[in-house]
Amino acid sequence: MIEQDQNAAIVIGAGLGGLSAAMRLGAKGYAVTVLDRLEQPGGRGSSITQDGHRFDLGPTIITVPQVYEQLWAACGRDFHKDVDLRPMDPFYEVRWQDGSTFTARQDTDAMLAEVARLSPRDVKGYKKFLRDSERCYKVGFEGMVAKPMHKLWETIKVLPTFALLRADRSILGLAKARVKDARLRMALSFHPLFIGGDPMHVTSMYALVAYLEKEFGVHYAMGGVQAIADAMVKVIRSQGGQVRLGVDVDEILVDRNAAKGVRLANDEVLNAPLVVSNADAGHTYRHLLRNKSRKRWTDRKLTSRRWSMGLFVWYFGTKGTALKWPDVGHHTITNAPRYEGLLHDIFIKGKLADDMSLYIHRPSRTDPSVAPAGDDTFYVLSPVPHLGFDDPVDWGRQAAAYKAKVQAEVEKYLPGFADHISTEMILTPEDFRDRYLSPNGSGFSIEPRILQSAWFRPHNISEEADGLYLVGAGTHPGAGVPGVISSAEVLGKLVPDAPVRPEMKVAAE
Template identity: 30%
Template sequence: MSKKKVIIVGAGPGGLTAGMLLSQKGLEVDIYEKRNIVGGRNGYIQAGEFKFDIGPTFFLMKDVLERLFTICNRNLSDYVKVIELDKMYHLIFDNKRFVPTTNFEQMVEEIERVFPGSSEGYKKYIERERKKYDRLIPCLEVPYGNITDYISMRLVKALPYLDSHKSLFDVLGNYFDDDMLKICFTFQAKYIGMSPWLAPGLFSILSFIEHSGGVFHIEGGLNQLSQALAKVTEENGGNIHLSKEVKEIIVENGIARGIRLSDDTTIWGDYVIINADFANAMTKIVSKENRRKYTDEKLKKMKYSCSTFMLYIGIDKIYEEIYHHNIFFANDYKHNVEEIVSNSIVPDDPSFYVHNPSVIDKTLAPEGKSALYVLVPIGNTSGGIDWEAEKENYKEKLLNLLETKAGMTDLRSHIEEIRVITPNDWEHKMDVYDGATFNLGHNMGQLLYFRPHNEFEEFENCYLVGGGTHPGSGLPTIYESARISSELIMKREGISIS
């Protein structure tokens, strides 16, 4: 009997993970990717001699990916070099610098140094959030294709810890009185593109994941994770077709039958997995006649994450005093977040993140040089900001902030390469709907059953992976989305994933 064929649209981390798992189990896998490299937002930019991750730079919950490699009879450590960061990041305010660590005793000392009298709250935070994590994570590891999936002991046990009636910022108020300290445990809402004052309280587990499980770097950048997934897929006999743009999902009688490429080549298969940005894929490669639920009007009404303004700077020196991960907060952080959420204001005093991996990773730039990555959370394109007009001025504003607030006083004189990505670029060059870098919003009305399902609702034999489906955005949850969707296909084929 011939192998069942799985066609995957997009070689992002979700598509590659699904490709790895399904090819391991003997299915015929073909992945079609528009760009000439794998990874999507987990890919890389090469600027002269310098290499930069495009998107994610924090590797969290490494056990998730390790388990998936184990399923494929592989060890993740054979494919990438994982480096744990003792100091997770530097958090810089106008008058304080806070350096969280995964070492509990040192963290208590650091809290007392910067926020005297607050360490007891930290101990309570660790105790309760551990219980919350243990109860919530199992709820994110299963699909929610039917409303009846809510009727489970998993969710019953998790209910007291959901904190769905509170914002993330309010939940941290259970532990800390100092607003600045609350920000240190809630800025992680930006990982899902949301405001701490609007994100559901259940997302307090984001900071706990860092404090309990650690923050990791991958030598060569996190793009190497996608390279590793691609390598295993090909070792298993899967095929990755680069520079092959998918124009259309072919649907016949309510069943996905294959894809049509931009050159009008038709590829037939038994299953289609969509890894492309969800809303962008709906409007670009799924015809209107095949979208009863996710119409253009419905997509416009859905909530989306913020966007980001990016600088990738190759310089001829290394700023040894600048840590690996650094977050510089606006003087009025709440006001800054409100500007971001409005989608129509270019912040004059932005918060920004500086990634300086060359202090520990010498593979990203020539000797004595470094690859600096700068990210500014900013409104998505739905607010109508003219980024072609704003781009150059905002780039200069950020360079000024790097030279003043970040202390890189001579930065401009050392720049050899610089690349910029605006929200407009995310939308039109990276195929991200509204330039919403972190995909669909993670409000309660767009989680679990209410998020686009792993087994797509519009037509049969089609599955979703990536940040636009359950469980949500972020590398670990994207990997999980691929495992869930792959398991659903395997179940139909009578294949065990273990």
């Protein structure tokens, strides 16, 4: 039997969390092998190129650039030499059915002017909301995001501060306490939807997003988030690590309650005493550890969690439209007539509603590489129920009809767009389940409610096997690109430096 290399580490999944973990481990001296079943790195942040159009499949908005800068610096590299990050101004535009709009920018005076234009009586309340958001940032982001939370005491000791900040109140509840205008209440509370949370139920601590945007800006990576993933792969390989794509991990191997490697779907076995899973926490425990008895994350416990919503995403390219629809920028958020009712349908009832709120992404306004010259690339995202309800949406039967409803809604903002479509593709929650192995086809793993966060979330250091760690959206600190990158920073604080190789000891002597 060949003795296991104590410096070996395996990372399951080449999503942004897994790639960040591999970079951190490589910087610590580990010989890292990253395994992913897709043909492109990036996981949900990967892309597909079709008929000259690059469709970024997942995240498009980059915030908190320092998390990338710190990750690269830990590897002795300069992030900005590897990735071309462009600040967005404006950040995005929110639109309502009555024709009113709200344009989000970094400048405080510009934001105050927007609030005053919509609802002059709410300027004072908006200023209070900004103060709330800064306090939430200092406690929730600076104090917790990149800190290990696998010990219950770490969560208990912040509870008094949470109580003072009224973290028991939802983000929508906080918005209602600060402003009266229904449109502003939506504009100040919708951000948790970008990480899979119901604004009516996730904690008001997510007000911190407003501070993040104001303090650090909103950015776009030229080449899309795929460019960040590709740059990560280059760093990993420069460290001597391997990234193997098109490889399906079937099981995490455990011996005497310690991880010892993985078995691939083709029965190949890779040995390592350190295994990091960037697969969804639900998939990690229910499938990859299916042959091991589990103490905490049993099938029953995972089934009882509340999962984030699903996503219906329509990707399409349009021919000869680069100069059309000049009022539609890079990021546009449209609103259904109902806000709370639609959220209730999506998150509580599991009902596919006729009305919808949409995120329209038009990267060709910033990045000419996404489309042929003169053309446009779009994706339109609609939050929908996940597949875990008692009567889930049958997307095989309903996708075409729902797409027609989405088309009718998009037509309000891009008149005549359907006549210019040259290529298209659709992802539904069923595709998220099958492509990303996401339980219930949820878009962002476990929903970030207060009792599903910090210690209550699957831990970065697994309780189920020694030498097993978790990164990504399903573990602490949660979904969103800064969250999954930060999960690898937590990993770096938990894993010791690699053992010194025997030959290095001899050289040192």
